[in-house]
Amino acid sequence: MLKLDLSYTNGFLNDGEIANAQSIVNTLHEDLLHKRVPGADYLGWLDLASRTLSEGVTDILQTAKEIREKADALVVVGIGGSYLGARAAFEWAKPEYYNQLPKDVRKGPELYFLGNHISSDAVADLLTILSGKQVYVNVISKSGTTTEPAIGFRLIREWMIQQYGEQETKNRIVATTDAAKGALRKLSTDEGYKTYVIPDDVGGRYSVLTPVGLLPLAVAGVDIVKLLEGAAEGEKLFGVPSLSENLAYQYAVARNALYRKGYVTEIFAHFEPGLHYFAEWWKQLFGESEGKDQKGVFPASVGYTTDLHSMGQFVQEGYRNLFETFVHIESVNHSVSVPSAKNVEDGLEYLAGKELSWVNDKARLATQSAHAEGGVPNLLVHVPDRSEHSLGMLFYFFERACAMSGLLMGVNPFNQPGVENYKTKMFKLLGKPGYQD
Numbered sequence: 001m002l003k004l005d006l007s008y009t010n011g012f013l014n015d016g017e018i019a020n021a022q023s024i025v026n027t028l029h030e031d032l033l034h035k036r037v038p039g040a041d042y043l044g045w046l047d048l049a050s051r052t053l054s055e056g057v058t059d060i061l062q063t064a065k066e067i068r069e070k071a072d073a074l075v076v077v078g079i080g081g082s083y084l085g086a087r088a089a090f091e092w093a094k095p096e097y098y099n100q101l102p103k104d105v106r107k108g109p110e111l112y113f114l115g116n117h118i119s120s121d122a123v124a125d126l127l128t129i130l131s132g133k134q135v136y137v138n139v140i141s142k143s144g145t146t147t148e149p150a151i152g153f154r155l156i157r158e159w160m161i162q163q164y165g166e167q168e169t170k171n172r173i174v175a176t177t178d179a180a181k182g183a184l185r186k187l188s189t190d191e192g193y194k195t196y197v198i199p200d201d202v203g204g205r206y207s208v209l210t211p212v213g214l215l216p217l218a219v220a221g222v223d224i225v226k227l228l229e230g231a232a233e234g235e236k237l238f239g240v241p242s243l244s245e246n247l248a249y250q251y252a253v254a255r256n257a258l259y260r261k262g263y264v265t266e267i268f269a270h271f272e273p274g275l276h277y278f279a280e281w282w283k284q285l286f287g288e289s290e291g292k293d294q295k296g297v298f299p300a301s302v303g304y305t306t307d308l309h310s311m312g313q314f315v316q317e318g319y320r321n322l323f324e325t326f327v328h329i330e331s332v333n334h335s336v337s338v339p340s341a342k343n344v345e346d347g348l349e350y351l352a353g354k355e356l357s358w359v360n361d362k363a364r365l366a367t368q369s370a371h372a373e374g375g376v377p378n379l380l381v382h383v384p385d386r387s388e389h390s391l392g393m394l395f396y397f398f399e400r401a402c403a404m405s406g407l408l409m410g411v412n413p414f415n416q417p418g419v420e421n422y423k424t425k426m427f428k429l430l431g432k433p434g435y436q437d
């Protein structure tokens, strides 16, 4: 079960400040359920996990099984919401050096991501590592027109045609896109690719539990049923209006209260390298949902203890507009202890035999306390373990919190009009037809 600890907001938030928001939360909760909110056409994520479980995921599991049997590597092509959820869950659920593990240990294909940048070097390096391998591709784009994945897909498709020929390439591509619209849908129909649909009513950053995330994760051997079950349990836990019960709404109210007091930057802080991409997913979720109409908490992230040795100074004593949200995993997958080394004078013998996770947790407790003392309020989300079930629940926790938080802030949490401006300017610079004036 997730837990939310707000003790380090004491002294920053007043007594009763959260509970006092109950009546506005009641109203927004009802508006959300009855689709009376801005962006109401994009609320399909609210009960997506439970609906998907009742419809079943047999087809996705079957496709994943075939790819697992035949492929040495799956390349997942996508960006933003068509990328970050799958990568977050992959890195959360699978071992740190997954691609380097022997195939009989890994039991599935290597997993690579493409289409999330326009870097020649990164593309060239990927094609080098793929050389001689049996490669399959899952290209993911809701609009089907996003520049980076469209370029990435052209490149990998061309490379595959050279390796395997036209027809075999078609058999190795699965496209995840809109049911009817867009260039990728048309190409998939023309070429006869296997396809999966991104529902109309689920925006990119809320789409991890659609085939966008589910197919690549199933190929990597992530238990997608447990992931969905965790999120479905989250639907119940975080689907009630009462602030004393609903931790997602508590979090939403707390971060809004801090925002109104000038804490305009939120740092997502974790202590596990495997959560790096979860933080990236979280940044898109909150950044695109709230950052509009000249409002919004700026979402940043740090990976401690690494970043205590780089960003720690700023967080402790720099400009005071920060608050932190720690995500702490209570039970990690592996037990590793500090070895004894009596002849080494590093002053660490007192830790000999102690679990690294215990040391890591003491670092977390010390950091929370020191940062609060330095004027940085912080919130703590406890996650029981690194299971798919806990991850599914955490995805839903933040999705539900983000919707409530954006509504409390008075913005439409489900659109992202601002991402178009640079695209228009870029298309002009690139000489795209129709963008010259």
Ligand SMILES: O=P(O)(O)OC[C@H]1O[C@H](O)[C@H](O)[C@@H](O)[C@@H]1O
Pocket (backbone or CB within 6 Å): 079, 080, 081, 082, 140, 141, 142, 143, 144, 145, 146, 149, 204, 205, 288, 416, 419
């Ligand atoms: O799935 P796509 O249509 O390719 O979109 C991928 C991403 O790019 C866009 O620029 C939006 O800012 C994101 O919200 C979206 O997730």
